[in-house]
Amino acid sequence: MEIQYPEFSLLFILFSIFVLATFDQLYYYWYYFRRLAFYKDSAKESLQEGVSIIICAKNEYYNLEKNLPLILGQKFQNFEVIVVNDASDDESEELLKNFERENEHLKVVTIHQNLNFFSGKKFPLSIGIKSAKYDVLLLTDADCSPASDEWLQNMTSGMNNGTDIVLGYAPHQRVKGFLNKIIRYETLHVAMQYLSFSLAGLTYMGVGRNLAYRKSLFFQAKGFMSHYKVSSGDDDLFINSVATKSNTRIEINPKTYCFSKPKTSFKSWFIQKRRHLSAGKFYKPKFKTILGKYAFSQLLFYSLLIPLLIANFNLIIVLSLFVLRLFSQLFIYKKCMKVLNEKGLLLAIPVMEVFMLILQMTLGLSNVLSKPNKWK
Structure with missing residues (x-):
């Protein structure tokens, strides 16, 4: 009897990576970011020192x-x-x-x-x-x-x-x-x-x-x-x-x-962000790993979403994962915005997220080409 193996096409591989990236994003939202979203402050004693x-x-x-x-x-x-x-x-x-x-x-x-x-x-x-x-x-x-x-x-x-x-x-x-x-x-x-x-x-x-x-x-x-x-x-x-x-x-x-x-x-904001980003490479390895994995899965999610939609590959699953992440993102953001007293951003968050992804790559490239070294 001949054993039949599943066909691992390029689209299937991309789909598998997309699924992993989506669940990694959900992990960050529901394991880490929910801590701030549901944070309750406790009473503290006033400091007696100067x-x-x-x-x-x-x-x-x-x-x-x-x-x-x-x-x-x-x-x-x-x-x-x-x-x-x-x-x-x-x-x-x-x-x-x-x-x-x-x-x-x-x-x-x-x-x-x-x-x-x-x-x-x-x-x-x-x-x-x-x-x-x-x-x-x-x-x-x-x-x-x-x-x-x-x-x-x-x-x-x-x-x-x-x-x-x-x-x-x-x-x-x-x-x-x-x-x-x-x-x-x-x-x-x-x-x-x-x-x-x-x-x-x-x-x-x-x-x-x-x-x-x-x-x-x-x-x-x-x-x-x-x-x-x-x-x-x-x-x-x-x-x-x-x-x-x-x-x-x-x-x-x-x-x-x-x-x-x-x-x-x-321009002035871009220069400021370049300076801030330049410090990240000096973080402790465990923090670079945690932050890098979040940013990488975020990039993979959007980079693979478009080709999978165009190819109409497992469309129902792809759209379901997109909606699941979007719902989780907006829910956690709304809770965090309430905790931090921020307003007027919620509906624009998906667009601004993509914008910031592109900007972060541009900032990284700029810092490779030249070093930002001025405070004022």
Whole structure:
């Protein structure tokens, strides 16, 4: 009796890969991202220690004029605000002197010459951390505005019980236009990843616009020395190197948000994204594997969907898997958007996902051809 083997055509192989990619995507949505989607915050005790807020600023006169009063006006007994003026050539120095005379919480550290040998934010940030009076540090940027006067209190609450790192959320302000939707979608998507993975005990990054950690942890890790040659990574590479399952928590109370001013031109945003992407290759291998597998299965899903539909191969199964993933994606995104208080993005998510996939490949190619190395 002759044994008949199944015919493994090219379309069958592509279909099999498509099925595996789809289930891998579903695994990420329902195993990882659902942690943020169904996250319930718990009550935490207020921190009894002092806190040092650190802001690095280079030519940020107008942002400092607008946002510094909001930071200095936080409801907290024992805190200082350190602004590192990194060789600004606008009127920032005079503005900061005026603020410093009027507010006892403010401490200004001025770098008069361009001594930033590391071509990034790490040098001025290190100066600010060394100048800090307190062990608990809260970082933000000059163009960020806290959502409330309880930002400081809530971002640092709960750091009493062995917590060394608090990851916050830093959304972008909502304005009209396609670019703003893309920026807010990308911010939401990144937040879904780093917050969900952190809840799973796999903290791989934080966002320097809204991030707290201990000064003692910084010095224990020898600061940024392990990646000082990388222009970016003052937030994600540092957190990638020091975070553990037990020393990190997230804080997503809407009172703790720090809103950033979004870029208004695609070119400036593209340059910013190139700089951020360049740090990813220095992540720990396990994080590169987890993040890379997610991005690769995402790419395979869309790359194989179109040829399978055109070839009309197992059409019912292919469409069923597409609908299953789409439903899972929109359901998890809707829940995460509710948790993070984001609006106006849900229906455009599939389109923006494809757009960002293409953009990520373009960014990767650009970084291969030339190195992004400027902070300001």
